[in-house]
Amino acid sequence: FFPGTHTIGFDSPVDTLTLEHTARSREGFARGALLAAEWVPGKKGFFTFEQVIFGENHG
Secondary structure (H helix, E strand, C coil), X not given: CCCEEEEEEEXXXXXXXXXXXXXXXXXXXXXXXXXXXXXXCCCCCCCCHHHHHHCCCCC
């Protein structure tokens, strides 16, 4: 059982490139949720994923 499999493909007339990510557990998702929950107190507004990971001034 895989909690999450994500695939993206790039297609052209001559070939296709496919990239796949498979999560083996929900641990990574939980870590991300905890990181965001620890980061957000005292902040107002909307933020991008990059701002949560790299800081508010990113992007």
